[in-house]
Amino acid sequence: MSAPGTPQTQEALSAVRIDGRTIGSWRQPAGEAELAALLAEANGRGQSVIPMGGRSHLDWGNPPRSSDIGLSLAGMDQVVSCRPDDMLLTVQAGCTLHRIQEELAAHRQFLPVDPEAGPESTIGGLVAVNAYGPMRLQHGRLRDHILGIRVVTAEGARTKCGGQVVKNVSGYDLSKFYAGSLGWLGVFTEFHLKTAPLAEYACSGRIRQSDFSALQRIGQQILDRGLAPRSQVIAPGRVLEATDPAGVPEEALELAVQFAGHPESVAWQCRQVSELAGPLAGEAIRWVEESAGDPFWQRISRFGFDSRSPDDVLLKVIAPFSLTADLLRECRAFSERSGRPFTWLCYAGCNLLWVLFPRRAAEDGSWAELASWLETLRRRLRTRRAELILARAPRELKELFEVWGVEGRPLELMLQIKKQLDPKSILNPGRYVGRQ
Amino acid sequence: MSTDKETRKKSASELPPAVLGELRKIVGAENVLTDPVDLLVYSCDAITYHQQSPAAVVFPADTSQTAAAVRLLLENDIPFLPRGSGTGLSGGALPLPGSVVLQTSHMNRILSADPENRMAEVQPGVINSFLTKALEPMKLHFAPDPSSQVAAVLGGNIAENAGGPHCLKYGVTGNHVLGLEVVLGDGTVAGLGSPWGDAAGLDLVGLFVGSEGTLGICTQATLKLTPLPQAVQTLLIGFPRLEEAGRTVSQIIAGGIIPAALEMIDHNGIEAVEQSVYAAGYPRDVAAVLLVEIDGFQAGLEEQAQRIRAIAEANHPSVIRMARNEEERARLWAGRKRSYGAQGQLAPDCLVQDVTVPRSLLPEMLEEVYRIAEEYDLHISNCFHAGDGNLHPHLLFDRRDKALTNRVLEAAGQIVKACLARGGTISGEHGIGVDKLPYMRLVFSEEDLEVMRRLRSVFNPRNLCNPGKLIPEPEKCESRQFGADAA
Numbered sequence: 001m002s003a004p005g006t007p008q009t010q011e012a013l014s015a016v017r018i019d020g021r022t023i024g025s026w027r028q029p030a031g032e033a034e035l036a037a038l039l040a041e042a043n044g045r046g047q048s049v050i051p052m053g054g055r056s057h058l059d060w061g062n063p064p065r066s067s068d069i070g071l072s073l074a075g076m077d078q079v080v081s082c083r084p085d086d087m088l089l090t091v092q093a094g095c096t097l098h099r100i101q102e103e104l105a106a107h108r109q110f111l112p113v114d115p116e117a118g119p120e121s122t123i124g125g126l127v128a129v130n131a132y133g134p135m136r137l138q139h140g141r142l143r144d145h146i147l148g149i150r151v152v153t154a155e156g157a158r159t160k161c162g163g164q165v166v167k168n169v170s171g172y173d174l175s176k177f178y179a180g181s182l183g184w185l186g187v188f189t190e191f192h193l194k195t196a197p198l199a200e201y202a203c204s205g206r207i208r209q210s211d212f213s214a215l216q217r218i219g220q221q222i223l224d225r226g227l228a229p230r231s232q233v234i235a236p237g238r239v240l241e242a243t244d245p246a247g248v249p250e251e252a253l254e255l256a257v258q259f260a261g262h263p264e265s266v267a268w269q270c271r272q273v274s275e276l277a278g279p280l281a282g283e284a285i286r287w288v289e290e291s292a293g294d295p296f297w298q299r300i301s302r303f304g305f306d307s308r309s310p311d312d313v314l315l316k317v318i319a320p321f322s323l324t325a326d327l328l329r330e331c332r333a334f335s336e337r338s339g340r341p342f343t344w345l346c347y348a349g350c351n352l353l354w355v356l357f358p359r360r361a362a363e364d365g366s367w368a369e370l371a372s373w374l375e376t377l378r379r380r381l382r383t384r385r386a387e388l389i390l391a392r393a394p395r396e397l398k399e400l401f402e403v404w405g406v407e408g409r410p411l412e413l414m415l416q417i418k419k420q421l422d423p424k425s426i427l428n429p430g431r432y433v434g435r436q
Numbered sequence: 437m438s439t440d441k442e443t444r445k446k447s448a449s450e451l452p453p454a455v456l457g458e459l460r461k462i463v464g465a466e467n468v469l470t471d472p473v474d475l476l477v478y479s480c481d482a483i484t485y486h487q488q489s490p491a492a493v494v495f496p497a498d499t500s501q502t503a504a505a506v507r508l509l510l511e512n513d514i515p516f517l518p519r520g521s522g523t524g525l526s527g528g529a530l531p532l533p534g535s536v537v538l539q540t541s542h543m544n545r546i547l548s549a550d551p552e553n554r555m556a557e558v559q560p561g562v563i564n565s566f567l568t569k570a571l572e573p574m575k576l577h578f579a580p581d582p583s584s585q586v587a588a589v590l591g592g593n594i595a596e597n598a599g600g601p602h603c604l605k606y607g608v609t610g611n612h613v614l615g616l617e618v619v620l621g622d623g624t625v626a627g628l629g630s631p632w633g634d635a636a637g638l639d640l641v642g643l644f645v646g647s648e649g650t651l652g653i654c655t656q657a658t659l660k661l662t663p664l665p666q667a668v669q670t671l672l673i674g675f676p677r678l679e680e681a682g683r684t685v686s687q688i689i690a691g692g693i694i695p696a697a698l699e700m701i702d703h704n705g706i707e708a709v710e711q712s713v714y715a716a717g718y719p720r721d722v723a724a725v726l727l728v729e730i731d732g733f734q735a736g737l738e739e740q741a742q743r744i745r746a747i748a749e750a751n752h753p754s755v756i757r758m759a760r761n762e763e764e765r766a767r768l769w770a771g772r773k774r775s776y777g778a779q780g781q782l783a784p785d786c787l788v789q790d791v792t793v794p795r796s797l798l799p800e801m802l803e804e805v806y807r808i809a810e811e812y813d814l815h816i817s818n819c820f821h822a823g824d825g826n827l828h829p830h831l832l833f834d835r836r837d838k839a840l841t842n843r844v845l846e847a848a849g850q851i852v853k854a855c856l857a858r859g860g861t862i863s864g865e866h867g868i869g870v871d872k873l874p875y876m877r878l879v880f881s882e883e884d885l886e887v888m889r890r891l892r893s894v895f896n897p898r899n900l901c902n903p904g905k906l907i908p909e910p911e912k913c914e915s916r917q918f919g920a921d922a923a
């Protein structure tokens with residue numbers, strides 16, 4: 001099957017593994033009609049299909065139960081139309097985020113998400129994981145910028161939802177609903193996206209301190225004063241420092257905050273931060289003016305993804321900001337007990353904490369201790385309506401500890417939805433909630 | 437459908453006495469209405485040309501009463517529907533014959549407000565503006581501000597995914613809902629979403645918001661709160677020519693400015709407002725005014741206002757005025773937000789159309805609306821969310837004049853079609869309900885609709901929860917197979 005787009009070399013494809021599993025055969029449809037026919041056929045035969053974009057998040061989710069067909073969307077990578085006056089962009093699902101940002105930059109616009117995304121990451125794949133990066137604080141997740149989607153169902157029906165307008169309540173709001181569904185309900189083929197103006201000016205400040213609660217207080221006050229940072233994170237200094245991380249004292253922590261927008265308003269907000277942090281900041285705040293795509297924030301969005309080691313364990317904890325100190329204490333206690341070092345990054349203001357247990361030099365393959373600690377932690381978090389998701393982990397751990405942690409009535413509903421939209425369960429079987 | 441005595445009597449007697457008795461046990465006898473006169477209030481929402489008396493109206497006090505009532509009605513095959521304040525403009529709260537209305541107005545408590553985490557726990561019967569008022573001391577507000585906010589309740593806002601003038605900057609209701617407690621159409625209770633904003637798995641909250649009561653009944657919600665802006669500036673700009681008002685709208689947005697609100701009122705709209713008790717002091721010798729509000733920090737706001745002025749000035753306005761104080765600002769807004777009510781003195785009935793087009797096509801679409809008005813010999817005015825491309829042509833009529841009513845309905849359909857021809861959609865914020873149901877097939881294929889029906893069947897398997905709304909039923913009776921005609 002020949003198609004335009006990124007050529008996929010045979011070796012590259014045959015090397016692809018999903019949690020150790022190889023792909024039966026590869027298909028790369030050139031358009032939606034071909035894709036629909038392909039899915040209808042696979043559905044008829046009960047063959048499993050793993051849709052793929054840039055393959056950057058293939059280790060996301062539980063291990064697949066089967067993987068008969070690898071479905072590459074690389075043949076559908078076009079920008080369909082760009083209407084800067086309407087702040088509207090229509091692209092095929094295989095279009096990369098890089099290409100989208102390049103296209104929009106020419107009109108001083110952008111798609112306001114900054115997720116971990118390699119040059120090959122496609123919009124389809126990123127919507128499937130509802131991607132975001134640190135600018136989530138101001139701009140939300142990818143779902144918030146989708147106006148309409150074309151979706152081919154598991155049975156091969158070509159469907160659409162939403163449209164090209166910014167306000168739309170015609171039918172269920174499926175464009176939002178499909179975001180984050182991990183290619184489990186259908187294969188996306190095209191998106192109408194809402195773009196945003198590029199900020200005129202951006203400025204970031206960093207405050208170093210060894211006391212987490214002092215930084216947390218500053219972070220909370222920034223929000224309480226009604227300031228509107230684009231991004232705000234707290235992490236060990238070594239995580240944030242690019243040039244010489246080892247030179248940063250181990251106990252040093254940093255809060256990094258970015259404001260973007262009108263220069264006067266940015267400057268005023270920076271002054272507010274300097275003022276409120278003054279007595280707590282220890283050393284002076286370092287303010288740096290920035291352009292779009294600043295490497296500092298790009299590095300932050302890559303946290304936990306930098307090393308491609310399949311033995312890294314990355315946790316995503318969704319819990320109130322005020323609980324972060326307690327969570328870190330628990331992580332430290334476990335780390336000391338188990339001899340597993342860890343590092344972390346907190347999206348302050350988004351109720352999100354990333355915890356990374358990097359692959360150990362001598363990984364002994366025994367994951368039971370970690371799994372049982374995670375189980376306890378998840379149960380405890382649940383009492384606060386908080387959640388723990390295993391964002392990246394080796395298959396062995398995922399077999400012991402289910403990735404998503406959805407249960408009860410919501411799980412039942414999700415499984416029934418799956419049954420309705422993909423009755424034979426051919427799309428990404430096993431990878432999503434309830435190991436389905 | 438009719439409201440004559442015949443129907444009213446019939447409705448009241450439709451409920452089996454045993455069911456009525458059980459309902460009274462569940463919610464208390466005083467919380468069940470069956471008297472035909474009492475039921476009249478619940479026979480329609482704000483579009484009064486669809487009317488049908490329910491069989492009964494029940495006022496549950498909480499989730500468990502709601503769930504018990506739903507289970508009882510399911511056991512007896514009786515259709516039911518949730519209702520908020522009945523300000524809906526698509527007939528979403530219109531009962532089908534023999535339905536029981538579950539009126540949420542007794543669930544009207546703000547359960548908690550948490551300024552640190554910027555969220556509030558509310559019951560569905562809380563009036564939108566009451567919440568915002570209660571939050572004022574914390575310098576927070578609930579950002580979605582439908583023009584009906586003094587009457588509409590949060591449950592209704594959630595069910596319709598309501599918008600409002602300030603949704604241009606802050607987003608529609610869906611952007612402000614974190615979690616929900618719902619009694620599903622199958623009588624079970626489910627907690628959806630997470631107060632911390634990012635529940636694992638499918639986005640069930642996102643699906644429920646805007647589902648118009650067809651998936652279940654929201655009995656509690658966790659809402660996201662937004663800080664009140666430090667400073668606000670409101671500009672009134674009048675244009676002798678409509679195209680130039682429209683062009684100004686696109687140019688402001690394309691210029692990288694996202695105002696908090698960007699509304700347009702045309703000449704007829706201005707006249708209606710100025711002749712009413714809501715007179716806002718809009719200039720009367722213009723084709724349209726724009727109401728532009730910017731908010732944020734004091735720093736930089738003045739320059740933004742200057743930029744908006746500069747864009748407007750290049751489009752030959754006849755008036756540019758800035759509200760000098762909060763009182764002036766409130767007056768300008770009252771005129772806009774009461775524009776629908778202001779039509780009341782001009783004609784007994786008013787159909788508000790609600791369609792959206794890509795912003796740059798606003799001037800062209802408005803031209804078309806006027807052409808249609810002329811063709812059908814109608815009085816039309818326009819007061820709408822221009823920044824979102826969301827038009828609200830108001831078509832005035834008198835329901836007793838059958839010929840005129842028919843012309844209005846036909847013209848409303850023509851407006852929908854004109855909008856679709858320009859890449860727009862059939863509803864921006866008022867929903868589909870029963871009123872727009874016939875247009876759904878102009879937008880969606882049978883396959884698209886089948887996806888929605890299958891999703892509905894998960895939550896509302898017997899389709900007894902607000903049947904006949906939002907999704908047209910299959911044309912053929914047999915259940916459709918997907919992919920049968922996929923090429």
Ligand SMILES: Cc1cc2nc3c(=O)[nH]c(=O)nc-3n(C[C@H](O)[C@H](O)[C@H](O)COP(=O)(O)OP(=O)(O)OC[C@H]3O[C@@H](n4cnc5c(N)ncnc54)[C@H](O)[C@@H]3O)c2cc1C
Nearest residue numbers: 520521522523524528583584589591592593595599649654
């Ligand atoms: C003058 C005027 C101005 C308006 N301006 C705007 C505007 O600016 N923006 C806008 O978006 N809309 C506007 N509307 C429309 C309307 O006010 C909104 O749709 C509002 O959200 C409806 O709320 P309600 O409480 O009146 O709901 P109702 O009319 O009672 O019900 C609406 C729908 O919601 C369902 N429902 C109600 N409560 C629940 C619940 N607890 N759980 C599940 N489903 C439920 C009902 O079954 C029905 O389908 C306006 C209406 C009027 C009359």
